[in-house]
Amino acid sequence: MRVFNFSAGPAMLPQEVLEQAxxxxxxxxxxxxxxxxxxxxSPEFKAIIEQTExxxxxxxxxxxxxxxxxMQGGGTQQFACVPLNLMKNHVADYILTGNWSKKAAAEAxxxxxxxxxxxxxxxxxxxxxxxSDLPVDDDADYVYICExxxxxxxxxxxxxxxxxxxxVADVSSCFMSEKHDVRKYGVLWGGVQKNVGPAGLAIVTxxxxxxxxxxxPKVPTIMNYHTTAEKNSLYxxxxxxxxxxxxxxxxxxxxxxxxxxxxxxxxAKAKLLYDYLDQSRIFHPTAEKDSRSLMNVTFxxxxxxxxxxxxxxxxxxxxxxxxxxxxxxGVRASIYNAMPEEGVRKLVEFMDRFEKANR
Amino acid sequence: MRVFNFSAGPAMLPQEVLEQAxxxxxxxxxxxxxxxxxxxxSPEFKAIIEQTExxxxxxxxxxxxxxxxxMQGGGTQQFACVPLNLMKNHVADYILTGNWSKKAAAEAxxxxxxxxxxxxxxxxxxxxxxxSDLPVDDDADYVYICExxxxxxxxxxxxxxxxxxxxVADVSSCFMSEKHDVRKYGVLWGGVQKNVGPAGLAIVTxxxxxxxxxxxPKVPTIMNYHTTAEKNSLYxxxxxxxxxxxxxxxxxxxxxxxxxxxxxxxxAKAKLLYDYLDQSRIFHPTAEKDSRSLMNVTFxxxxxxxxxxxxxxxxxxxxxxxxxxxxxxGVRASIYNAMPEEGVRKLVEFMDRFEKANR
Numbered sequence: 050m051r052v053f054n055f056s057a058g059p060a061m062l063p064q065e066v067l068e069q070a071x072x073x074x075x076x077x078x079x080x081x082x083x084x085x086x087x088x089x090x091s092p093e094f095k096a097i098i099e100q101t102e103x104x105x106x107x108x109x110x111x112x113x114x115x116x117x118x119x120m121q122g123g124g125t126q127q128f129a130c131v132p133l134n135l136m137k138n139h140v141a142d143y144i145l146t147g148n149w150s151k152k153a154a155a156e157a158x159x160x161x162x163x164x165x166x167x168x169x170x171x172x173x174x175x176x177x178x179x180x181s182d183l184p185v186d187d188d189a190d191y192v193y194i195c196e197x198x199x200x201x202x203x204x205x206x207x208x209x210x211x212x213x214x215x216x217v218a219d220v221s222s223c224f225m226s227e228k229h230d231v232r233k234y235g236v237l238w239g240g241v242q243k244n245v246g247p248a249g250l251a252i253v254t255x256x257x258x259x260x261x262x263x264x265x266p267k268v269p270t271i272m273n274y275h276t277t278a279e280k281n282s283l284y285x286x287x288x289x290x291x292x293x294x295x296x297x298x299x300x301x302x303x304x305x306x307x308x309x310x311x312x313x314x315x316x317a318k319a320k321l322l323y324d325y326l327d328q329s330r331i332f333h334p335t336a337e338k339d340s341r342s343l344m345n346v347t348f349x350x351x352x353x354x355x356x357x358x359x360x361x362x363x364x365x366x367x368x369x370x371x372x373x374x375x376x377x378x379g380v381r382a383s384i385y386n387a388m389p390e391e392g393v394r395k396l397v398e399f400m401d402r403f404e405k406a407n408r
Numbered sequence: 409m410r411v412f413n414f415s416a417g418p419a420m421l422p423q424e425v426l427e428q429a430x431x432x433x434x435x436x437x438x439x440x441x442x443x444x445x446x447x448x449x450s451p452e453f454k455a456i457i458e459q460t461e462x463x464x465x466x467x468x469x470x471x472x473x474x475x476x477x478x479m480q481g482g483g484t485q486q487f488a489c490v491p492l493n494l495m496k497n498h499v500a501d502y503i504l505t506g507n508w509s510k511k512a513a514a515e516a517x518x519x520x521x522x523x524x525x526x527x528x529x530x531x532x533x534x535x536x537x538x539x540s541d542l543p544v545d546d547d548a549d550y551v552y553i554c555e556x557x558x559x560x561x562x563x564x565x566x567x568x569x570x571x572x573x574x575x576v577a578d579v580s581s582c583f584m585s586e587k588h589d590v591r592k593y594g595v596l597w598g599g600v601q602k603n604v605g606p607a608g609l610a611i612v613t614x615x616x617x618x619x620x621x622x623x624x625p626k627v628p629t630i631m632n633y634h635t636t637a638e639k640n641s642l643y644x645x646x647x648x649x650x651x652x653x654x655x656x657x658x659x660x661x662x663x664x665x666x667x668x669x670x671x672x673x674x675x676a677k678a679k680l681l682y683d684y685l686d687q688s689r690i691f692h693p694t695a696e697k698d699s700r701s702l703m704n705v706t707f708x709x710x711x712x713x714x715x716x717x718x719x720x721x722x723x724x725x726x727x728x729x730x731x732x733x734x735x736x737x738g739v740r741a742s743i744y745n746a747m748p749e750e751g752v753r754k755l756v757e758f759m760d761r762f763e764k765a766n767r
Binding site: 290 | 409410411413415416417418419420421423426427429430431433434435439440441442444445446447448449450480481482483484485487488492515518519599601605606607608609625626628629630631643644645646647648649650653726728729734
């Protein structure tokens with residue numbers, strides 16, 4: 050029996066995508082090979098990576114003056130790639146809204162001056178700060194945000210006014226949960242392991258004029274956006290199977306009606322959960338109302354013991370990975386694209402039963 | 409129908425491993441999840457990564473004073489990781505035996521002085537140079553080799569005398585084709601996409617005393633061996649599914665009788681092909697006899713047209729990816745662990761028929 054998996058990432062994938070992958074495992078489209086076994090220089094794989102990029106572009110309406118790069122290493126790699134590729138003046142502005150923006154800023158400090166121009170650390174990252182009039186540094190090469198904060202359950206509902214500087218956003222935990230307006234970003238990158246595919250890939254969408262040839266020669270080749278772009282993400286062997294899996298998810302997203310439709314569904318799922326939380330007497334949502342994430346819904350009970358009891362009993366009913374991140378505790382329900390509304394309804398029903406039994 | 413896939417990498421995987429992966433795709437061991445969907449912090453995935461490391465250690469008899477690191481990025485990443493982590497004096501000695509050692513040396517030059525202490529460039533990398541008395545630099549932090557040269561079909565049959573310096577070897581294309589004597593290496597690393605699993609992972613086996621804490625702070629965190637070791641390869645989200653696939657291959661290797669038995673089989677397969685080549689009048693092996701690879705068998709006919717005809721007709725008979733690397737041309741049969749003897753026999757039979765029809 051399949052469970053409802055509320056993991057923050059790696060996370061649930063659409064069942065029909067997994068079924069398709071299983072059915073093609075030994076023989077992809079009559080080639081007699083698994084996609085895992087294909088040479089990355091073969092016409093078959095070339096067709097896969099090109100179709101995957103095209104479907105991604107279609108879904109997000111990526112403008113022609115943006116490149117789409119498939120890179121290994123996930124977030125930790127991009128935390129270094131961003132300053133190594135974009136810092137020209139060696140100054141960048143970061144907004145802190147949780148662990149991942151903090152880690153990104155710390156990595157960037159290795160390579161230049163980092164200004165923290167806004168932060169929600171004062172109230173334990175439970176909100177997104179006002180970014181309408183930021184002290185953007187004249188020399189800043191970019192302004193960096195983590196758009197959805199997996200751990201704290203918050204999301205930017207309005208993008209910062211960067212005063213003309215390129216906006217760089219880590220969208221890992223809201224990646225393709227809605228139709229990001231790519232034109233508003235200089236770089237929009239996401240690790241795929243939350244909402245798009247299996248772990249081991251980041252997709253970097255970057256405005257072409259930000260791709261520089263004149264990098265410090267000490268930048269490792271694998272982190273060089275220009276080399277990656279020039280070779281269409283095939284400078285070295287890419288994680289072929291992971292790219293294929295993302296491609297299957299993109300095709301599924303198209304069949305589901307595209308990203309506006311996914312956004313509608315995600316709003317409906319999140320509303321079910323937040324509406325329940327807002328009237329509950331034992332569960333308390335932790336993110337401030339106007340900063341709530343549609344993807345990661347965080348809440349606590351009045352005690353750690355009750356949190357743990359809830360997480361355990363939910364798991365016994367086939368709803369797993371509801372424990373909050375080790376750095377904050379409590380409960381977290383991650384309800385990405387692949388989580389059906391049925392899973393959220395089942396969770397809310399269980400919360401209601403749990404509340405009646407435990408209040 | 410499954411084909412015999414002679415690709416140099418990504419390459420053939422054992423059919424029963426693919427069957428197992430397909431059967432577990434929607435529900436791994438009754439968890440109700442795919443391994444792709446598992447949190448990398450879950451007990452289920454922890455058990456997978458720990459078992460994978462243990463099986464790897466068992467197969468290679470890895471001594472206790474070596475760490476095994478699972479890292480993303482493959483060879484291109486390791487070309488930078490090696491100098492960034494091991495250069496203390498900022499001097500290293502490289503031996504050039506083909507494209508991959510050249511690329512590794514070029515990347516290392518970004519970070520220090522690189523001495524080329526031996527090379528087989530003079531005869532187009534068709535042999536392994538004598539490494540019994542090398543001009544090893546007193547200040548060299550390590551001596552670097554690419555042990556099996558996928559493109560040129562050569563392999564070191566005797567490891568270099570490094571005069572006490574740590575030997576660093578890229579074993580990607582002979583990884584686990586035999587029982588490497590780990591004690592002879594400071595670092596033995598391989599990208600898994602040739603002989604071990606799907607693309608997107610490198611396994612680094614490193615003597616613990618070579619893991620340094622005092623790295624240049626500019627080393628990207630994702631490239632830091634110390635951080636990776638300290639966090640047991642879970643500092644960030646690893647490519648979980650790729651690790652799981654490698655684990656299935658390791659279990660298959662154990663069932664097959666381990667690496668000494670694989671070595672015996674690989675020698676038998678290579679002998680079939682080389683014996684045929686040595687008596688053929690139209691096919692000419694390109695690597696010198698005492699430097700031949702067991703994994704990548706390279707040969708040419710008397711013309712590019714005949715090479716292409718051979719590759720095409722073999723593909724029509726279900727033997728694919730026999731074309732030589734784009735940088736050298738000709739024909740290359742990669743016969744990794746997963747290639748059954750039946751595939752090599754079928755290839756030799758076809759070569760014999762082709763020779764009779766075309767000489």
